[in-house]
Amino acid sequence: MRGPTKTFRLVATLPLVAALALGGCSDQLGNAPAPSPARIEFVPKVRGIPYFDAMDTGGLEAAKQLGVVWHTTGPSTTDPAAQVTILRDLIAKKVDVIVVAPNDPAALAPVIAEARAKGIHVLTSDTDAPGTQREVFVNQASARGIGTALVDALMAKTGGTGQYAIVSCGQAAANLNSWIAVQKEYAAERYPKAELVETVYAGEDEDAATTLAKQLMAAHPGLTGLVGECTTSAPGVAKAVGDQQKIGQVFTVGVGTPQAIKPYLLDGSCSQSVLWNVESLGYLTAWTAKQVADGKPLNPVNKVSLELPAVKYDAPSKTVLLGDPLLITADNVDQFKY
Template sequence: MRGPTKTSRLVATLLLGAALALGGCSEQLGSAPAPSPTRIAFVPKVRGIPYFEAMNTGGLEAAKQLGVEWTTTGPTSVDPAAQVRILRDLITKKVDVIVVAPNDPVALAPVIADARAKGIHVLTSDTDAPGTQREVFVNQATAQGIGTAVIDALMAKTGGAGKYAIVSCGPAAANLNTWISVQKEYAAERYPKAQLVETVFAGEDQNTATSLAKELMARHPDLTGLVGECTTSAPGVAKAVRDEQKIGQVFTVGVGTPQAIKPFLLDGSCSQSVLWNVESLGYLTAWTAKQVADGKPLSPVNKVSLELPAVKYDATSKTVLLGDPLLITADNVDQFKY
């Protein structure tokens, strides 16, 4: 048998070299690192309360489905300086997107501008920071919708008359102050026999809200209504009415998370909670943050998920709107697990 010719040996050598070269290319291509997921950092008003825990749950669910990284870092109190420090730390860490629910929009304006100057996207959610360089506001419901629903719920119990007071949270919270403005204007027009006697601020602390509500009832013995303007003051004012044994005399409504407000709905110390699906707000927040990070324009109507098939976007105000408020009562409270 004749051995391999010089030509056949040369061909074999070339083929072997080509195979090795291709193999080397494959190894180099295979070892290239995968692109890092978009890093979204959410900064709530305060950490550890059920409302923002529910938002975080929705954000984590969206992150899992969208392939992004979602983290939450909140201050222990509603001190605006604490939020500023957190944002500065996130700028140092070079996250891709910061989403903040501002305690004080004015205090955050400089650090938001600093983040934008360094190429970090900044959104607001739950609470807006008008007049800053935030790119999009993810709004839970319109101020008009929330404000009118709260007053209608209270007036349905007081007969459209009587004295009432508001226990809000942070005095500089833009969303709460806007709701209060709507409530004042709407009540004056729709329920002229009702009188708002005081507005006080509990700073996102339920025990403080309870104490303030008791003081209001002592100062105004003929008080017939209390509004808990946020998710800590809503159960706080209801507890005050329960503690003072004034169920059926002083009616409360508020913006309370379902499971926190449930005991008070069941015993009648709270008549109704006006809210929205908080987990859906978290989901929408993460989705919007990814759209902005990817440079994808928002449409007037957006299909976000099966649960959020038609989310509206207003280009003029740069606002994404979750939808209409939910009315939570003793009858439907168990539909919501947060």
């Protein structure tokens, strides 16, 4: 028996083609199409600085491996209102997940509540917004781990004595303030002969940090130490020490990204940077956002990737913890490319 003619085969396929054209949302078996990938929007404190660029790199790598969409929209200023505007725009766009590093947690609380009311998941990363409706905080390291490491690094250079000051960034930044609280308590207990004389705030502006550090050295002639509390103030205070020709007299430590702080580690104006793998923080942030979007529970210990085989989750505080801080020196700084 002869098979169907070409004309018959063409006619037979027409209903199927029509069904696909009309349905548009079904495959040839009548099944619903695969859901579109989760859209994750990351809102850093400010755009265009190496730290958040490195987080973005890690997030993009995770998105490629996990099958999600990762996009970063950062404000040009650390004014909390700028982040509020961005979040409202993302709510209007109906993204799936918003991840924010808040400049001012209190200022973001209402708009975070708005997003949750619209069914949009909200996480914090790098900086928390306690007391808001955020679902998970992706924390880079514990406040105690960072705070004690900064103090120990500075006191190793000053002999545990003398006057020192802190140049922080956002005055309302929850992560920085939690580290400073640990530093004050730990230094008073462990190094009673050292005196914290002043804490000042430079926003996320490296030049402002340099200016403030010079003013601190002028106001306190006996100053022997400076702490740059964030990734823009850490190189800023080191530059100030070099500019004032006080290398070896005023020691600095800080939370600096490796390549930004490298020149100052090499010339001795910065003794040590206390950080973490920032790209890994971005990767973990994207992974956590996907878990939340998929409705998957976080376990006490999570295998995220080969590089992150045992990430801890604390259910009471709803916090994912990247791990212990890294100590970056002139000897190991070239291991990190960001």
